[in-house]
Amino acid sequence: MNGNTIFRHHDTAVLSVTAIDAPVVVTSDQFDERLAETYRRTGMRPGMLAKLAGIHERRWWPEGTSFVDGAIEAGAKAIAEAGVDPARIGLMINTSVCREHLEPSIAVRVHAELGLPTNCLNFDLTNACLGFVNGMQLAATMIDAGQIDYALIVDGEGSRPAQERTLERLTGPDTTAEDLQNEFATLTLGSGAAAMVLGRASEHPEGHRVVGGASRAATQHHELCVGDYEKMSTDTKGLLIAGMQLAGDLWEDARGEFDWSDMDCYVVHQVSQVHTGRTAKVLGLPADRIPLTFPTFGNIGPAAVAVTLAKQVEHLTPGDRVLMMGIGSGLNMTCMELAW
16 A cells, blocks of 8 residues: 555653764865865866855864764753653664664664663664654654653764775775765765653653654665665765655645645755755645755764754744654655654
């Protein structure tokens, strides 16, 4: 059966959302300098990251600091801002794409470092760049069902190792123009962390209610972006075309359930200016209601939507309607409405 999955939540609210910036700024000009000889030899032009993708810089964690440290810091900050007793948090989900090892989960270290109780379920949930929104949906379902009082979602991403390996590989004497194109997306990534605390709306009138949303899969495109510990290869053009088709299909089918034509803020996944511009055009979104973080932070994977929302909080007012729009390579997409 084709179409969207529709979901609604009746008693869940966002109590806090936080972002932690990785402190080391790395510019696209620095990447271009590293690749100058490869550009010259292959006939490729420098400046694509800034001019085409619109990404002028991104962040790295310092040597000796892990993306997990960022997730822990973001989680502690979110708990403090929510004013929640950690002993009442019944669920903690880590949604990071990045991993230091296959097991145990990243969640166990975050759980331990934050001193969460033994009755707090904790695990990793990964779905490429859609993971954080999926984590919110699962947490809201458990809160609505009365299984838990509070949930903490965390995400930490670190692009430094992947980008250092990619730059080393692309500066090799055998690198071709096709290699540059296939690994271009890796150089758009960024580092950072985000976290969110959710609880019962009936107990927190000051919270921001999770209304519901729609999800849709287009998994026939699962080979367009494939990454492992060493390398990420991306069909950039193919991914853009398939992603826009998926977004358009989800949007059209959701019209009968939700009116998202005039939201106060559209928090879209932060990929590039090409993707954002095309999304706005395909869905008819006003560009001035789409806050951007990718120009100075790059694509921070699943943390990107939460980071962008966290940086937009000071500009939101009670009553605003916010739409979180996540999409993950594979492809999967979810739109989730919040009543601020």
